[in-house]
Amino acid sequence: MSTDVKKSWLASRLPCPAKETGNCAPTLERGAPYLARLPALITGAALLLLASGFVLAVYYNPDHGFASIQFIARNVNSGWLIQGFHATGATMLFAAVYLLLFRDIYRRAYTAPGELVWLLRVKLFALLLLVGWLGYALSDGAVAYWSLTDAANAATGLGGAAGVVGRWFFGGPNGAGTLARLEVFHAVLALAVLGTLGAHRCATRALARQAKPKHPVSCHPYYTAQTFAAFAVFALIFAVLMFFAPHYGLNPLNRAAADSLIIPAVLSPPWYLAPVSAVASVFSTTLGSIFGVIAMLAVLAALPWLDRSSPAGKRGLVYRLLMGLLLLDVIGLGWSVSDPACTISGSLTVFFTIWYFFHFLVLTPLVTALEAK
Incomplete structure (x- = not known):
């Protein structure tokens, strides 16, 4: 593929905002399903996680990871609420991403000209998996401790370039220094998630401009109202999980403090x-x-x-x-x-x-x- 062809392929799927003129809101098809609002819900959940994570990072101490989380929940004003927002937000974010990927595969939304949007969604999924595992490791619970220990020992024991990267990433065996490094990577990769969401937003807008709807409607107020309804349902499910099932899908053994001499019976993530x-x-x-x-x-x-x-x-x-x-x-x-x-x-x-x-x-x-x- 020549350079000119590559540029035209990319330009048609991710145009520079400076080249756009006129009304910035694309015309959409009437009657789009509510699941089409999933990217907006994912962006909202990511922003909530970023805000709550910033507050948690202020009080988190990698020297005593598990104890600092307990301190946040018990001693910081509304700390339990912020921690609940972060934990439940992660569950809701991943649920929305999994649903979005399955919907795209079922609809074959990855076919031309939607390849770039699909690639950005896969990249978003990969980044979220890494960010999610880092957040899980930072909990420093009994299960997370051994997950991090196994990963750190395996990575640092590799030879060649892989071992160099492993030692640079983990900084050595599991300990306070490793948690401090992972806290930085957790924050940096969270910002990379926001950057990917921005590129994804630009690509989806470019895709919407290329479509020729049979029954066009403007984005506002038709789809702003639909987005508001989707957010209302999302918030209702979020509230039910947070206040009635805050540990849904998590290993209950991870709520205990880690012990370097005791391996939990179940090490499920x-x-x-x-x-x-x-x-x-x-x-x-x-x-x-x-x-x-x-x-x-x-x-x-x-x-x-x-x-x-x-x-x-x-x-x-x-x-x-x-x-x-x-x-x-x-x-x-x-x-x-x-x-x-x-x-x-x-x-x-x-x-x-x-x-x-x-x-x-x-x-x-x-x-x-x-x-x-």
Whole structure:
């Protein structure tokens, strides 16, 4: 692909704001579903997490991570509320991102000219996974302590360039110095998430300008009212989780203080990290686990080129059936690492991982090519 072609491809999908003239609000199609407001909900949740995280960072002490979190919840004015906002906000943010990705795959929204929007969403998902794990490690609970210990020991024990990066990132074995470093990375990567959301916003606006709606309506007041309704439902679910199920999807053993001499019986991560953790656990080596996670995200990013259907092609029955199986597969991945007492969970994790890659690398090109005929 020549330089001029690359520039035209990028310019048509992410135009410079300086080139835009006239009304900055694109004309949209009437009757768009409420799930189309998911990017706005994700942005709102990210801003809430950034604001609450800034307050928590003021009081967080990496020398005594777990104790400082207890101090925030018990002694800081409204500290329990801010901590609840942050924890529940992470749950809601990841739920919205997972729903957005599944909706895009089902609708084939990644096909031309939506490739750049899809790539930015996959990048956002990857950044959120890393930011989420860093926040989980900073909790310094009994489970998070051993998750960080295993990761730090494995990374710093690598040889060559990978070992240099691991020692630079973690700073050595798990301890106060490691938590201090991770706190900085957590904040920096959170700002990178906001930058990605900004680029995603620009790309989606460019995509909306290219569309030619049959029944056009202006963004305001038609879709501002719809966005307000979506935020109201989002806030209601947020409030129910925060006040009635603040620890939903989290390992209850992580609410205990860490002990370097005691390994918890269940080392399952938060629900939003569980599918990725399951794929990483299939590989026996550290480099293998890293490769597995990168490959898991890479097949998502490659979907615009794995899909052989035309942009206007309809979803056939077989494709919809495969999407249901993919949903069950991801749920199975999360369950397999959250229930280690099950004797067959290890075999199921391998099976679900193989099916994940088989779905995207084999079934998706095959089924979309057949349905395009």
